Amino acid sequence: MPVMAVHSETFEIRTKGKGTYEITSQVEAILEQSKIASGIVTVFVRHTSCSLVIMENAAPAARRDLENFFERLVPENADYEHDDEGPDDSTSHIRMALTRTSEVIPVAARKLQLGTWQGIFLFEHRRAAHRREIVVTVIGE
Amino acid sequence: MPVMAVHSETFEIRTKGKGTYEITSQVEAILEQSKIASGIVTVFVRHTSCSLVIMENAAPAARRDLENFFERLVPENADYEHDDEGPDDSTSHIRMALTRTSEVIPVAARKLQLGTWQGIFLFEHRRAAHRREIVVTVIGE
Amino acid sequence: MPVMAVHSETFEIRTKGKGTYEITSQVEAILEQSKIASGIVTVFVRHTSCSLVIMENAAPAARRDLENFFERLVPENADYEHDDEGPDDSTSHIRMALTRTSEVIPVAARKLQLGTWQGIFLFEHRRAAHRREIVVTVIGE
Numbered sequence: 505m506p507v508m509a510v511h512s513e514t515f516e517i518r519t520k521g522k523g524t525y526e527i528t529s530q531v532e533a534i535l536e537q538s539k540i541a542s543g544i545v546t547v548f549v550r551h552t553s554c555s556l557v558i559m560e561n562a563a564p565a566a567r568r569d570l571e572n573f574f575e576r577l578v579p580e581n582a583d584y585e586h587d588d589e590g591p592d593d594s595t596s597h598i599r600m601a602l603t604r605t606s607e608v609i610p611v612a613a614r615k616l617q618l619g620t621w622q623g624i625f626l627f628e629h630r631r632a633a634h635r636r637e638i639v640v641t642v643i644g645e
Numbered sequence: 646m647p648v649m650a651v652h653s654e655t656f657e658i659r660t661k662g663k664g665t666y667e668i669t670s671q672v673e674a675i676l677e678q679s680k681i682a683s684g685i686v687t688v689f690v691r692h693t694s695c696s697l698v699i700m701e702n703a704a705p706a707a708r709r710d711l712e713n714f715f716e717r718l719v720p721e722n723a724d725y726e727h728d729d730e731g732p733d734d735s736t737s738h739i740r741m742a743l744t745r746t747s748e749v750i751p752v753a754a755r756k757l758q759l760g761t762w763q764g765i766f767l768f769e770h771r772r773a774a775h776r777r778e779i780v781v782t783v784i785g786e
Numbered sequence: 787m788p789v790m791a792v793h794s795e796t797f798e799i800r801t802k803g804k805g806t807y808e809i810t811s812q813v814e815a816i817l818e819q820s821k822i823a824s825g826i827v828t829v830f831v832r833h834t835s836c837s838l839v840i841m842e843n844a845a846p847a848a849r850r851d852l853e854n855f856f857e858r859l860v861p862e863n864a865d866y867e868h869d870d871e872g873p874d875d876s877t878s879h880i881r882m883a884l885t886r887t888s889e890v891i892p893v894a895a896r897k898l899q900l901g902t903w904q905g906i907f908l909f910e911h912r913r914a915a916h917r918r919e920i921v922v923t924v925i926g927e
Contacts, residue, residue, distance in 0.1 A: 610782045
């Protein structure tokens with residue numbers, strides 16, 4: 505009978521300002537190291553000014569439309585109370601809250617069960633370069 | 646002592662254009678087959694132009710208000726770069742990103758611990774009919 | 787070899803109208819009782835008119851900006867079909883759908899792996915006081 509296990513690793517990604525950065529291969533590498541064949545992978549970003557989104561992985565234009573939509577939906581030039589760190593301070597938290605901090609992806613036959621067009625992306629909401637920590641936890645057998 | 650296990654199944658739902666489609670009973674059926682009494686159920690949709698939402702399951706008017714809100718918030722007639730598949734192309738990805746791709750629901754005494762008014766819905770963002778794959782993974786004992 | 791286990795508890799929080807209410811310490815207390823050292827904590831809110839958000843835990847102004855943004859994005863004075871329970875009826879469901887119903891946080895060395903500035907918050911979308919049920923499920927070893 506297979507034995508249930510937990511495998512967890514944290515990796516870092518360096519962002520160079522606002523935008524979406526694919527992290528699918530880093531998540532896949534941790535899954536492979538875990539030797540877990542079936543179960544779930546949970547992805548968690550340890551920040552409140554960037555977020556996660558599972559998005560179309562083929563057309564960069566689709567991601568630019570997403571990024572531009574968030575610029576219009578949560579504009580920097582609105583009247584925010586919290587702007588200690590600049591005009592992208594409160595906007596980055598609001599854009600984070602509208603997307604995701606954690607995501608759960610099923611695993612079967614040792615592979616992430618993403619659809620054909622799905623990639624996992626870090627969504628950076630800050631103008632400046634940042635180091636971002638992402639925790640990947642695999643649970644299964 | 647109870648033994649931890651993983652049980653996973655994929656089912657398909659056929660959508661007939663934009664709207665919310667309840668999938669609670671399909672998720673419950675997979676939970677029942679799993680024989681797992683306590684733990685979690687994770688639901689994952691393998692697409693980037695539809696999404697998941699746990700929503701009010703009693704009043705259809707509440708769901709129509711939600712659907713109409715998304716039509717206004719992410720309008721089809723805005724200026725998108727990515728429109729290869731029509732005016733519902735980028736809008737469907739943006740509406741997906743604003744809702745959820747994965748959801749986790751607790752299980753106790755063999756039952757989903759949804760609140761009285763909560764149902765699980767697929768939120769279709771495409772005008773045309775589609776087949777949508779949903780992966781349900783139960784982990785527990 | 788460590789043994790995998792599930793530990794689940796439900797707690798209640800009393801809200802006093804719209805706003806964000808921190809629940810990090812309640813989640814930490816349940817994790818501590820579970821004796822689980824590594825794995826995941828899932829948090830689930832059993833309602834459709836409030837939601838969860840992992841948000842900046844230091845500056846109350848950042849949370850006020852978030853709350854005010856949602857007042858503007860999903861205004862009460864728009865034309866909703868579903869208003870049986872008042873002007874905050876459909877708006878509360880829409881604001882819920884734009885944020886989260888479930889969240890998954892990794893656990894290592896018996897601690898939640900939240901980032902320095904992350905807190906877990908219940909986001910109440912109703913004007914009136916409510917009792918809200920939150921289910922916390924810990925899975926790990």
